[in-house]
Amino acid sequence: KNQVEQSPQSLIILEGKNCTLQCNYTVSPFSNLRWYKQDTGRGPVSLTIMTFSENTKSNGRYTATLDADTKQSSLHITASQLSDSASYICVVSAIRDMRFGAGTRLTVKP
C-alpha cells in the first residue's frame, strides 16, 4: 500500500536554530517528491520538488534531500525564523497516485 510517514509529529525549536524533518515512503513506482509548507488556516505552499535523479534541492533556507534507494527524504531548515512556524507536508507521487504525509508541526519560539 502506498504510504508516506513523517516524523516527528511535532517539533519546538528556538529561533535561529536548525532542524531536520523526516519523510519515509513506500509509494511505487516513484515519480517525484515534494515538500509543502502550510500555515495555520491557509492552503499548502510548494517549497521543493525532486525527481528520481535529484538528491538535493534548495529553496532559500530550506534544503530537501532524497535517497530513492532507501525511500527517505528530509527537509532541513537553517537559521529558523518565527515565520517558519507551520506544518510541513511531504508528498510522494507515483504515475497515477499522489500520497500526502500527515505533516510535521513546527513551532519556532523566540
Next chain:
Amino acid sequence: NAGVTQTPKFQVLKTGQSMTLQCAQDMNHEYMSWYRQDPGMGLRLIHYSVGAGITDQGEVPNGYNVSRSTTEDFPLRLLSAAPSQTSVYFCASSYSGSWQYFGPGTRLTVT
C-alpha cells in the same frame, strides 16, 4: 493573477443538504484537483481533472461529484451532506508534474 480561488470560506450544512464548493484558477493550468484535510491525516484526493471535459476519481470520491466544463473552473458538489464530510476542502491546480498551487480552503461543517 488571482491564483486559485475558492468560495465559500466557511459553510454549515444540515445532514442531507446539497451544495457546491467553487474553485477557479486563472493560470491556464490543465490539472485541477480537490482534497479534504482532516485532523491528524494527510490531505486525501477526492477527484481530479487533467483537462476540460476530463475528470477522474481519487482516493475518497464517494459522496462527491465534479465536472470540468472550462479550463478555469472545477466545482465540487456534495450530493447529500453527511457529518463524515465535515472537513477542510482544498482545491489545487498545476501544469503536469510541476508546482501545485492550492486555494485558501473551505471549512465545511455538517450537523
